[in-house]
Amino acid sequence: MTSMILRKGYSMSKSKVIVYDTNKQDMKSIIEDVFVNFPQDVKGKKVLIKPNMLGPFEVERGVTTNPVLIEALVDYLIDCGANIIVGDNPGGQGGGVIAAAKKSGIYQASKGHFENIGTACQLFPMNSRFVKEINVSDAVLDCDILIDLPRFKTHAYAGISGSIKNMFGIVVGPGKAKLHFATPKPDDFHELLVDLYQVRVPDLVIMDGIYAMEGMGPTTGNLKKIDKVLASTDGVALDATMARMMGFDIELIRHILVANERNLGVYKEEDIELVGDASKIEGFELPISYSAEVKATAPKMAGVLDLYKLSTTVPNFCKPENCVKCGECAKSCPVGAITMDPYPVINRKKCISCYCCAELCLRECFEYIDGTQVFETLFSKLQ
Ligand code: SF4
Ligand code: SF4
Incomplete structure (x- = not known):
């Protein structure tokens, strides 16, 4: 198999990012609106829903994707006749993947569609300076449509934990440690994140920003209720929007710049069509490392x-x-x-x-x- 580099042509038009307010709209109607604005032909298709399920964290910790969003999406896709799988490869697996899914509420929200996607995988050749091949879940490589559900979180090492960073989870369990070993410098890690994102660029990104995590995310930061859901088919534009709302200087989030250089999405304000309130969050605490x-x-x-x-x-x-x-x-x-x-x-x-x-x-x-x-x-x- 040759390395699959899915390039999207973002240079000719603006990328739309919608910021929903969960105080003004319930989750069911937000999800319906997402598919009106970003249509996906899901009927009879294999759809992989990829939440952020970093480990066995309770929903109250705000580390993992909120089950309310997952449940609304699962309901919508079932009604549309999609064949869905909800799955992730968590880095922290104390007690196992299913136990982690249950603790975070993701298992219950998946309504019988959660799978441990780490059990079936294949070696995938990489176009990367850091790694020749990685173990990727079959569910990632075989799906027709991939929906990325990141959290609105800071990340002490990568700056933000958004759409691009969430795709680190395509790598099966222990393989993640080797990737950190291969990229001991932050700039290299940022580039590696884009290498992984390119393996399977998501078709749609819906970000859970009901609670934002500020400070030293992705697990030990503080939660701030901001009542937002962000959506786009351009994960780079969505990440850039989140980073601006947090108050980052985008130039510091190198993986956004690298993804843009590779034509995987846009990040400049003039290239993004913003719908909704994406104002900077006052007093938002960035990671001290940034x-x-x-x-x-x-x-x-x-x-x-x-x-x-x-x-x-x-x-x-x-x-x-x-x-x-x-x-x-x-x-x-x-x-x-x-x-x-x-x-x-x-x-x-x-x-x-x-x-x-x-x-x-x-x-x-x-x-x-x-x-x-x-x-x-x-x-x-x-x-
Ligand atoms: S520091 Fe945390 S992860 Fe390490 S042994 Fe103690 S409880 Fe476990
Ligand atoms: S390399 Fe350092 S920061 Fe990373 S897990 Fe080991 S002790 Fe922790």
């Missing part, structure tokens, strides 16, 4: 931090009182930097600051600290 202060420090510290493979922001185990010693953080570490003794201990010389440990700890045992402080501690030990 703060203006840290970005200003980064070039100065780049040499020394690179030497120790440290980022300007690094995770730190800080809550032994919460820790149940499950070892999930150690298992998720792509470079084996965590040993359990009896609590997790991070080897700073090995750590590549991918934040997987902090993301996948269900007990919020990690904080994020300034990497330069860690460097100073390491340096003082060497003297």
Whole structure:
């Protein structure tokens, strides 16, 4: 099989992004309106619904796609005669995929259509600087229509966790750790995200923004009720819209720029036809790893931090009182930097600051600290 690069021609016309207000419209009518504006011929077709199901997080945590949105979409597609599968490959699988789906309410919202899509997969050749092939779920490669359901969230490492980042979930389970290992620098990780997005560009993106996650997403940020659902057939334009609403400088979200360079979507305001209220959210907290202060420090510290493979922001185990010693953080570490003794201990010389440990700890045992402080501690030990 040759690598499938699905290119969409976005250069000739504007991409439409609709921002719905869930206070003014119920979810059923929002979904109906989405399909009026972005028609999909779903009757008799294999439709894969790809939520953000990062792990076994309760719906109240706002980490995973809201079941209210999934249920309304499932109902609509069943009425239209589509053959649907709801599925994801979560990074955190404590208790298994089905248990994670049940805990997040996604299983129940899928009304018998949830599948563990990680059980049937195939090696897929990649056009990528970082990886030659990846294990991709058959459900992703075989579907006629793919509907991407990301969350409106920040991401400590990638800046945002939107449409493009949600497609990281096409990679089956443990393969994700290898990909982090292959891209220890953030810029490389951004490029890899686009490599993965290109494997199967979604046909439609519907983003759950009922609660936004600000700060250090995608699991440990704070929730902010904004009552939005965003929709588009251009995931790049949708991600750019979310990033602007959050208050990001788009130039910092490299995967958006790379996706645009590859003609996968548009990001400039003049290229997007916006419908609805996409105003900047006042006081929205960006990840500290993307703060203006840290970005200003980064070039100065780049040499020394690179030497120790440290980022300007690094995770730190800080809550032994919460820790149940499950070892999930150690298992998720792509470079084996965590040993359990009896609590997790991070080897700073090995750590590549991918934040997987902090993301996948269900007990919020990690904080994020300034990497330069860690460097100073390491340096003082060497003297
Ligand atoms: S820090 Fe979290 S993931 Fe790691 S062992 Fe403790 S509870 Fe488990
Ligand atoms: S210790 Fe945590 S942040 Fe560091 S490489 Fe391992 S998983 Fe990533």
